[in-house]
Amino acid sequence: MSLLVVGTVAFDAIETPFGKTDKIIGGAATYISLAASYFTKNINLVAVVGDDFPKESIDLLKKHHVNTEGLQIKKGEKSFFWSGKYHNDMNTRDTLITELNVLADFNPIVPASYKDCEFLMLGNLQPSVQKQVIAQLPQRPKLIVLDTMNFWMNSTLDELLDTLKMVDVLTVNDEEARILSKEHSLVKAAQKILKMGPKNLIIKKGEHGALLFNKTQVFFAPALPLEDVFDPTGAGDSFAGGFIGYLSKTKDTSFENMKRAIIFGSAMASFCVEKFGTEKLVGLNQKEVDNRVQEFVDLVQFEIEID
Amino acid sequence: MSLLVVGTVAFDAIETPFGKTDKIIGGAATYISLAASYFTKNINLVAVVGDDFPKESIDLLKKHHVNTEGLQIKKGEKSFFWSGKYHNDMNTRDTLITELNVLADFNPIVPASYKDCEFLMLGNLQPSVQKQVIAQLPQRPKLIVLDTMNFWMNSTLDELLDTLKMVDVLTVNDEEARILSKEHSLVKAAQKILKMGPKNLIIKKGEHGALLFNKTQVFFAPALPLEDVFDPTGAGDSFAGGFIGYLSKTKDTSFENMKRAIIFGSAMASFCVEKFGTEKLVGLNQKEVDNRVQEFVDLVQFEIEID
Numbered sequence: 001m002s003l004l005v006v007g008t009v010a011f012d013a014i015e016t017p018f019g020k021t022d023k024i025i026g027g028a029a030t031y032i033s034l035a036a037s038y039f040t041k042n043i044n045l046v047a048v049v050g051d052d053f054p055k056e057s058i059d060l061l062k063k064h065h066v067n068t069e070g071l072q073i074k075k076g077e078k079s080f081f082w083s084g085k086y087h088n089d090m091n092t093r094d095t096l097i098t099e100l101n102v103l104a105d106f107n108p109i110v111p112a113s114y115k116d117c118e119f120l121m122l123g124n125l126q127p128s129v130q131k132q133v134i135a136q137l138p139q140r141p142k143l144i145v146l147d148t149m150n151f152w153m154n155s156t157l158d159e160l161l162d163t164l165k166m167v168d169v170l171t172v173n174d175e176e177a178r179i180l181s182k183e184h185s186l187v188k189a190a191q192k193i194l195k196m197g198p199k200n201l202i203i204k205k206g207e208h209g210a211l212l213f214n215k216t217q218v219f220f221a222p223a224l225p226l227e228d229v230f231d232p233t234g235a236g237d238s239f240a241g242g243f244i245g246y247l248s249k250t251k252d253t254s255f256e257n258m259k260r261a262i263i264f265g266s267a268m269a270s271f272c273v274e275k276f277g278t279e280k281l282v283g284l285n286q287k288e289v290d291n292r293v294q295e296f297v298d299l300v301q302f303e304i305e306i307d
Numbered sequence: 308m309s310l311l312v313v314g315t316v317a318f319d320a321i322e323t324p325f326g327k328t329d330k331i332i333g334g335a336a337t338y339i340s341l342a343a344s345y346f347t348k349n350i351n352l353v354a355v356v357g358d359d360f361p362k363e364s365i366d367l368l369k370k371h372h373v374n375t376e377g378l379q380i381k382k383g384e385k386s387f388f389w390s391g392k393y394h395n396d397m398n399t400r401d402t403l404i405t406e407l408n409v410l411a412d413f414n415p416i417v418p419a420s421y422k423d424c425e426f427l428m429l430g431n432l433q434p435s436v437q438k439q440v441i442a443q444l445p446q447r448p449k450l451i452v453l454d455t456m457n458f459w460m461n462s463t464l465d466e467l468l469d470t471l472k473m474v475d476v477l478t479v480n481d482e483e484a485r486i487l488s489k490e491h492s493l494v495k496a497a498q499k500i501l502k503m504g505p506k507n508l509i510i511k512k513g514e515h516g517a518l519l520f521n522k523t524q525v526f527f528a529p530a531l532p533l534e535d536v537f538d539p540t541g542a543g544d545s546f547a548g549g550f551i552g553y554l555s556k557t558k559d560t561s562f563e564n565m566k567r568a569i570i571f572g573s574a575m576a577s578f579c580v581e582k583f584g585t586e587k588l589v590g591l592n593q594k595e596v597d598n599r600v601q602e603f604v605d606l607v608q609f610e611i612e613i614d
Contacts, residue, residue, distance in 0.1 A: 088491075089491070184395075184396070185533070185534055185535055185536075186532055187532045187533060187534045188534055205515070208512070208515040208516075209515075209516075209529070211532060217605075218532060218606060219606065219607070219609070220529045220532070220606050220607055221607075222516070222527045222529065225493055225494045225518060225525060225527070226492070226494060227492055227494045227495055228492055229492075256609075256610075259609040260609055260610070260611050263609060263611060290613045293611060293613060294613055297611060297613075298524075299525060299526060299527050300526070300527055300528075300607050301608070302526070302563075302566040302567055302570060303563075303567070304567050304570060304600060304604060306597045306600060306601055306604075
């Protein structure tokens with residue numbers, strides 16, 4: 001019984017109004033795994049890097065209870081590299097460099113030891129690659145969560161629609177929900193997307209929080225109002241990691257429990273943006289996570305008795 | 308013991324992607340009074356119109372428990388008129404026409420019968436006019452709420468800062484909070500603005516909800532995700548009306564009760580945007596208001612037990 005995380009493990013170089021980094025470790029699966037590690041100690045990773053990827057970073061993942069047997073290390077090749085620059089409002093960014101490198105022909109292989117997978121988190125990757133992972137599992141997991149992005153909606157929409165039919169929860173941002181559904185209203189967008197296959201849809205609105213929809217219910221979780229957002233990179237993946245990590249821990253996939261999971265996901269995202277890259281997600285303790293979740297409770301809870 | 312509402316009563320002509328109106332009744336005090344009327348039957352209005360303002364519209368306000376003794380009707384003059392056109396995203400609009408007319412030399416007069424005022428809602432007006440109202444009250448009300456806008460921050464900042472020292476709650480939108488504080492982060496903006504005088508600050512974020520701050524606490528209320536926003540005109544004033552109406556009804560100005568009041572305000576705003584102008588705010592019943600508030604409860608409430 002375990003959580004399988006599939007996605008990129010990579011190098012990022014980031015520039016924000018607060019400063020810039022050299023190549024630091026990043027990638028969707030890195031953020032997802034680190035965030036999930038505060039909830040479950042049974043995380044299996046499938047990803048690919050080049051032999052330029054530092055052993056210390058792999059050791060860091062291991063220290064966070066991440067099994068790296070499924071992390072392919074390609075001899076003589078280079079890791080995926082992304083570089084971006086955020087604008088002053090932190091809501092928009094320019095991609096400066098994308099070097100696919102090992103990702104160009106990523107063939108995910110799920111090790112035999114991973115095949116008891118109960119929870120599957122498919123980080124943003126080409127939809128056909130995400131589908132290949134599902135195909136390798138002897139039993140359907142209890143819950144499959146898929147993250148994707150506008151790039152695949154524009155370049156490989158058929159593949160994406162095919163893969164969406166297989167998942168329980170889709171996570172996209174508001175812009176992506178509008179592109180995928182061709183609807184401006186997020187309520188209408190959600191109902192259209194839910195007809196494409198996913199039983200649940202999470203629409204991430206960055207600093208404006210997140211919405212969870214199924215066919216009959218809707219839940220809203222705010223983002224924590226922060227003094228400064230230092231670096232938004234990885235916030236969506238940290239959110240997904242906290243979400244699936246909490247569900248893996250509690251093994252309850254009801255809508256009520258997904259609401260709680262979204263609060264834990266939002267808490268992990270709020271940590272992520274406070275420092276560059278993965279810096280803040282490393283070495284948190286349980287008390288800090290609990291206190292942060294309590295801040296969300298205080299932020300939104302109220303008592304109303306309706307006559 | 309009563310609620311005093313001061314602000315514009317006016318004509319609007321509105322164009323949205325869904326259609327356009329001829330001159331219909333509008334104005335901050337109109338929306339505030341109508342929204343508040345679902346919570347209290349003791350509303351006193353101070354405003355000014357020309358003799359072009361229809362008697363039926365005044366009768367409509369009276370039907371909503373609004374005392375119009377303080378509504379000045381200027382013979383041979385015309386009512387304030389605003390015309391605007393919303394862009395496709397409904398978040399931005401162009402002002403097409405602003406005719407101040409009677410508003411150009413508005414001298415608010417609080418009738419003697421209004422002077423037991425317990426709750427005072429100062430809708431958006433020139434800050435010196437808002438101040439004149441406070442000066443006419445023999446006793447300081449239990450709560451003074453003031454709404455303002457970027458126009459006064461740019462044209463009469465000193466007057467505004469002077470008036471802000473006298474109020475308990477300031478309501479502005481996110482853009483205005485940033486202009487007034489010169490801070491991008493709303494958390495930093497709030498702390499700066501609270502040092503200018505108001506004990507509480509509400510930052511309205513339109514479709515992204517509203518934040519309530521005092522010096523040590525913060526509360527967030529979402530906007531209801533709607534299939535269509537038909538016409539955003541008056542949403543902020545309907546919010547303020549629901550907020551102060553609920554506080555007037557309950558006579559409890561604690562932070563906990565302001566949280567509830569913000570949910571009721573958000574509910575009234577969510578009604579307002581569903582039709583053109585004041586159309587939806589007229590003739591709601593208590594059951595509809597209660598059901599709408601229950602939707603907010605369902606939208607955000609969750610149960611988390613922190614170990």
